[in-house]
Amino acid sequence: MAESCNSRGFSWLVKSCFPNPQETRRGTTLVTRVSDKSPPENRHHQTTFASLPDDLLLECLSRVSPCSLSSAFLVCRRWSQILDSSDFYDLRRSHGHVHRTLFAVAFTDFGVYGASHRIDTNMPWKTTLFPAVEVVAPETFDGSFSHSRLTAIGRRIYILGRNATIRYDAWTGTVTPRSPMIFPRKKFAAAAVAGKIYVSGGAARTSAVEEYDPESDTWRVAAEAPRRRYGCIGATVDGVFYAIGGLKIGGPHVEATRGAGAEAHVYASTMDLYDVEAKAWLRSRAVPGGGCVVAACAAGGHIFVLASHAVELSFWRYDGRRKSGGFGEWCRVKTPPLPAQVRLDSTVRFSCVGVGDKVVLVQVLGSIDDLLRRSRRTCRGWKEGLVLVYDNDKGEWNRGVDLPEVIRRAACVCVEC
Template structure:
């Protein structure tokens, strides 16, 4: 067959579909005037609700560029309704974030427990506003994709979508070693203090107004306590009593009772519920909320115990019940003393729960010097469904004195 191509190689049908170069009429475009051209409506002219419906469907990787389009888009992307839409569409992923402060900003490390081999991804977020203060005893709480790093005299907001840091209003009462949790899109803090002064004030932070206010006072002043929230209840767990007691015996008894108990504050009714105690005593060193329960890690000087408190108030009859779970398998090199700090974060992914991958992330990090080849930090994952522990990747070396939270992004 000849490699040349000319009109003789085409069938008469194909030739009839091609315009004839010698026929000028065949080159004139045909205009249909029956239907006028449709008017193009720019997306910017849409009302806010329709624009949010469109923006909520973009991939997470495109969100940083959307915030730079205009102030209106940036404002809409910060709204709680935008998170609600993405959550409803199943576009939010739950991840564990570890935040560590440096002179220029924050190191942020993210871990996705749903992965077969969880590994950390690290990024540096530069704080352009300055004024970050001391974050050595900071706590972290997340609302959607934004992590609020709260310390004694400063509050930073880290946006996991854009990787930016902004300075927010500090707490009314400067405090460290306090309890923190998120209830209905607002941050609550209790306990803690500075030096020998421990405050009883419970503060609420509204991220939309960037404002703190005192909502109640706790009956017990706890120092070194831990916070969690389930079903509209703010749990203030563990810690020590710092105050004047008449005898050494009474001080020791009060400290023990505080260290193994938790107070319950109903945010909606602004009422304190009956306090509960962790079975077996011990000192609560970490706690978190996940899948309708509060998980508590207690230290007994030579061993750890792991407990689950049923915090569901939906009328199932199980509210208030304690269950002892399998203790975390710590390496032999880890000593249970003041050099080790424990942090517990619940990562609740709806898909992961369905796929039997619902996890409690227990970040066990060593703040002192490593010994016998043990890294400075390690991460253990507890599966709330099958009740088994597994080890994940250690925290990156640049993440020191980390504040941890579960982030939707």
């Protein structure tokens, strides 16, 4: 079946899902009603999609165009169940119809916008108005997602806010409210490990690491973090949940001493490693050279960290493959080639996303104040929404397709759709 968005070509498929009213079912065989006087050689069987066994229907639907999937879910309950099954996802992936896609969500005064882009193409970002506001109560939505984190499991994106959680289905385009975290958090670490979501940091009153089960839509405390972090970043490699960077916050053990500021700064270049299966914390080395972690992600079995040293940036790779001989080793790699107009100050933010073996570095705005400074910098030729792609195999950076104008204060994630 050709991958086309032509609705006329899809209509016959939809109609064939419904049984022919002129047919009657005898046992498991559909036989067309014909006159008793008609000769046997003129009698024939007419098969519709409704009569196909699940395995054949699954094979046919796995070839449906991506832009027709949202319509296919609405045909009937049987189709919806098949399309929502893991067998359909695995078969569609084996046919090469599932692609790693970069997805960005921006919360603005004019609404919530989503944008998707495949980095292996030169096609522009596809921007749509995000329907999140319609499913979250206004009093909950206001301020809840100002510092949200995005994480993806398969085709579903989970947007984790301070007091609310919403799930976006990249195939159907539907948004569903889910259970919020147990403890309100802000600028915390989040990542998906083995089909579950783990969050840590961003809460001054607790060091709890929470685990979310998408099947039961429930949160529980999985562990207690060794350090309370604020502004940290989450990632995962080989069954380990990483809480990276950030500053020290809260806790009765924090004293207003002369060394408190120095200790908080040390947090900015360290990582906490939680082995999900063993339910234990692992030891790790801090980022060499110190600095402050401003962006991080996992890609190709490694953790990539972008560190700031006040006037310059450094880019590091950490081997997260526990069965390799180099587990836990740091290696400095090529620094992203940022334009000269980009200054390393409070107005510049970066979002780092792993897409397969590649690292995508996206420049985003960090606050409302950044928007006010935008016009002055734009006049000096400063480019916003910059996208750079790092190829780990080649060790080179390439320029990607810039973010669309409406997407500026964005959170980014890689989703399979």
